[in-house]
Amino acid sequence: MKKLISVLLAGVLALSLTGCGSGNQSAGSAAPSGAADAAQPGSSEKKLIAFSQGDNGNSWRVTCTDDLKATAEARGYEFVWVDAGADPSKQLSDIQDLLSRKPSILIVDPVQTDALTPCVDMATKANVPLITIDRAVGAKVGTGTYVANIVQDFVEVGRQAGQYTVDYLTKKYGKPQGKVLEISGTVGSSPSIDESNGIREVLSKYPDIKIVASQSGDYARATARTVMDDFLNKYPKGSVDFLISYNDEMSLGAMQAMEDAGRTDLFGAIVSKDGMRDALGEVVKGRIYACVQCTPYFGKTTFDLAEKILKGESYESTVNIPFTDFDMAKNKAATEEYYQKLMKDNLAY
Structure with missing residues (x-):
């Protein structure tokens, strides 16, 4: 009888511990059912990591x-990737093809939020853990096997861009006022949506900045150059004060349009994003x-997280990668030092 009671108590204790663990959200998420099986722990074969890139352009x-790719190879994984060429329909088709290869992890950089x-x-349905990077999709992390999202806080990036706009215009006019042009990112993409929200959150406090x-x-770059051509034709010299550009490629394209049109009056009045060497x-x-630097180096963070998932360890389901501000007013030394490092190491970012 005592032996039976001991067995029953042990079972109850095990169930209670399981219940506590599943309710502890602060400890991070656990790998989805089937993730460890997909990983085939202990197998001598390389685990396959699949990556769907929304636009490698x-x-x-x-x-x-x-x-x-370099991180995957350095850690001993087989890595396969496909470029959707900025086409949401193709990206979904690519993802289906990648899933048919039964990867241990699927990584997706979605070209658009809702469409993907x-x-x-x-x-x-394929029972494959999904990690999105750089951008998000419309579902919440934790839905099905959607296990994690690794992003940068683009709302905060937008706030920084908005504040730089305020700082520049206040310095120019002695108070926050002026007219602003904006070249935004891909329509429907989460970074562009979030950055826009952050910019407008800041500028809404200054009604004389429009x-x-x-x-x-x-x-x-080429698209932004065309957009800037249109802006310059519509707004003559002296009628606008500042340009907000959502990435460095577009900033450089816009600057080329300014040079071609002989409209360098906006040089020095541009806020950009990414941290590209040329910018x-x-x-x-x-x-x-x-x-505002938004690093493209997701490899270490992504594979650190993927390995926790494959090992069945707890992990953070939302990871924010920090960003850095570069300017010659507040961060001159750090800006010059980082630029020289990129030049020395011949790195684009």
């Missing part, structure tokens, strides 16, 4: 893809007012 994304939400159901024109440059060179020269 600029230097930031090329650096991001290369960093993931079906990838959560696709990964869940965004007089805003258009998507699709994070592309930081323009910051050092004083032709870009400030740049």
Whole structure:
């Protein structure tokens, strides 16, 4: 009888401990059912990590893809990736093809937020853990096998861009006022949406600062150059004061349009984002007012997280990668030092 009671108590204790563990959200998330099986722990075969890149069409994304690939190879994983070429439909098709290869982890950098939400159901049906990086999809992390999102806080990036705008215009006029042009990112992408919200959160406090024109440059240099051409034709010299550009590729394209049109009056009145070497060179020269760095190096963070998932360890389901401000007013020494490092090491970012 005593033996039976001991067995029953042990069972109750085990159940109670399991219940406590599943309710402790602060300890992080646990790997989804089937993740360890997909990983095949102890197998001599390389685990397959699959990556769907939304658009590998600029230097930031090329650096991001290369960093993931290099990290995977350094840690002994097989790595396969596909470029969707900024086409949401193709990216969903790519994801289905990647899932058919039964990867241990699927990593997705979604070209658009809502359009790529079906990838959560696709990964869940295949019982493959899904990690999104750089951008998010429309489903909440924790839905099905959507286990984690690794991003930068683009709302805060937008706030920083907005504050740089306020600082510049206040310095120019002695008070916060002026007319602003804006070249935003890909329509429907979470970074562009979040950055816009952050910018407007700050500028809403200053009614005399107005965004007089805003258009998507699709994070592309050539597109932004065309957008800036249109802006310059519509707004003559002296009628606008500042340009907010959502990435360095677009800033450089806009600056080329300014040079071509002989409209360098906006040089030095630009806030940009990413931390690209060529753009930081323009910051050092004083032709870009400030740049908020958003690193493309997701490899270490992504694979640290993936390995916790594969081992069945607890992990953080939302990871924010920090960013750095570069400017010659408040961060001159750090800006010059980082730019020289990029030049010395021949790195784009």
